[in-house]
Amino acid sequence: MSVKTPLEMLYHWEKTTPDAVYLRQPIDGVFHEFTWAQVGDQVRRVANALIAQNYEQGSHIAILSKNCAEWFITDLAIMMAGHVSVPIYFTAGQETIRYVLNHSNCKAIFIGKLDDTEHQCAAIDSHITRFAMPYGTIPATYQWPELLQQQPLSSSPVPAASDTMTIIYTSGSTGNPKGVVNTFGSYGWSCQALAQALKVGTKERMLSYLPLAHITERVYVEGASLYNGFCVSFVESLDTFAENLKAVSPTLFISVPRLWTRFQMGVLAKIPPKKLNRLLSIPILKGIVAKKIRQQLGLDSARLFGSGSAPISPATLHWYERIGINISEGWGMSENNGLGTLSYPFRRDKIGCIGHPYDGVDLRIAEDGEIQLKGPCVMKEYYLEPEKTAEAFTSDGYLRTGDKGTIDADGYVRITGRLKEIFKTAKGKYVAPVPIESLLMENSLIEQICVTGSNLKQPIALVVLTPEAQVHDAEHLRHSLKHTLEHTNKKLESHARLDAMVVVDDSWSVENGLLTPTLKIKRHLIESKYHDLIQREHSQSVVWQQA
Secondary structure, eight states, X not given: OOOOOHHHHHHHHHHHSTTSEEEEEEETTEEEEEEHHHHHHHHHXXXXXXXTXXXXXXXXXXXXXXXXXXXXXXXXXXXXXXXXXXXXXXXXXXXXXXXXXXXXXXXXXXXXXXXXXXXXXXXXXXXXXEEEOSSSOOOOSEEHHHHHTSOOOOSOOOOOTTSEEEXXXXXXXXXXXXXXXXXXXXXXXXXXXXXXXXXXXXXXXXXXXXXXXXXXXXXXXXXXXXXXXOEEEEOSOSTTHXXXXXXXXXXXXXXXXXXXXXXXXXXXXHSOHHHHXXXXXXXXXXXXXXXXXXXXXXXXXXXXXXXXXXXXXXXXXXXXXXXXXXXXXXXXXXXXXXXXXEOOSOOGGGBTBOBEEOTTOEEEEOTTSEEEEESTTSOSEETTOHHHXXXXXXXXXXXXXXXXXXXXXXXXXXXXXXXXXXXXXXXXXXXXXXXXXXXXXXXXXXXXXXXXXXXXXXXXXEEEEOGGGGGSOHHHHHHHHHHHHHHHHTTXXXXXXXXXXXXXXXXXXXXXXXXXXXXXXXXXXXXXXXXXXXXXXXXXXXXXXXX
């Protein structure tokens, strides 16, 4: 495969389809549209503004902002100016912002849409040049209108495939985040391999709302749009998400398990499960009801649905299938540009699998069950951490993913847990929590779950209920959870059976530090927070934290 860089793709589209709309940014309820020519012009102006700073070639430039048109423009401008982008999650606290900026030695930072601008910007040292995107009042060295007053760069530089394009700091479920160094070659190959697998074209529409600081959105939305020439729209705010989704009516839609569950709960809040099941069981009504639900969600035009970042319950996938939404799971990580496996085209018989490897990705299962892979998509290194880089690869060059799994006769991979998350009970038996959590998540009243039990006689499950669960009385909830617990335990070996399900009071979020920005649970912090609760003797199989 002849690999193109993102900049070459920008040059291609601004030349061949200059008047086609590329980016759509909602401001005060109105979508402002940018054609490929306009995006190219702004990229060239911002690139020239960066060049005027006389930073050493290959300097590190941070981006701290929610998703917006200027995020894409800034990313491309940093590339065009010959520098390296360092995205930071827009939910990051001061400690994380300070760590990433210092560790990567950033010379400048682009600041955009944030929820807590003043507090987050306080973590930026004074020696770092600030560039402000056009959202609200952001104290900065340079404001966006000043950048656009620069003359556009007349040349069209093309970086080498071996040049570093970006350093992506992992969201870090444990310890400080590591800086994953990805090259133009590895990113470009991944985007092109994705395009071949999905067979998308210029007429697609996508909504960009998952963090662009994460590799999934960076490749599957920004990258996919650049390498296929289609239009991307953004969300104005969390409050306008549903409205923006309906307005865009995307043809391709990717989400994460927690949000797929929230969408499901929204439907069931309007149509009780029993009534919905009855309607969907009537052939003449099934298609009509399913189409109406897709329309209400804003997904009636979508032909491809995806889920990634964390495990999703097979029960959830089966529920969506009944309303005509066939969700394909994907699996990857920052260290391989998000390109590991994909369950596409959708296959009902493969629900519960994360798919088969992309063409060109060599995947194997090691003796200890670890999923390992090799391919052009794999990172160069961890920035400034040679020891961790060495630990990340086997002696024959395969990336250690840390995930355990199996491969079936059709080449489909199933994850059975994380190597580091497997714990030993007091009986000396090892338990993998992820498959158990997936079984428990079949109960639609459960929103979040953490199975734990190191040094306990039997594991237990900490559970956060959905907001919709509050409409049910305690007895109904207890009965439902007990039924789920008993049903799950029947499927488990004796040493892995759960002793109790404990409903905790508070939900786990990015804000309280118990979820990563990609909505994975921080298992070690949850176990620490609920240590006394975990160690307590439980008289019943389903209990509440305050009982």
